[in-house]
Amino acid sequence: MSDWDAGDTGDMGNDVDYGHYEAGAESGELEHLQSASGSESDYDSNFNVYEQDTESAESTDFQQGHSVQFDGADGSHYEEQEFTNYSNDQYDSNHIFAAEGSESSHAAEFSNLDALRESFQAEFASGTELHTGGHPGLASN
8 A cells, every 4th residue: 555645846837736646455365274073983782691590309208008917826817918108209400591682883973174265355546636737637546
């Protein structure tokens, strides 16, 4: 930018009077860039096993007896028997097995980009009145 004021040149005898002249130019540029990115991931597993064993055994033996034997003088013979025999054997076995499970995974990614570019230019010029020999005129660009 310039600002010039020559003033009065009345010494030369042609009586020219002029004011000031101003001109300028301006330019600029703006550039902005912003970037962001990221990611995340996770994994989860959950497994459970259940197991149960039960066993039982039973053994029962029962015997009962009754015996009567008689020999008489006349040679007679009497015999009575009564007998009970009971036997019980039991065995029981149980096995329970259970399993459950779950599995999951997750992944996410993101990115973000912002860009801005701007440019500008400006020019200007201005002038003032010019007086030559008593006739006013306008000089401007």
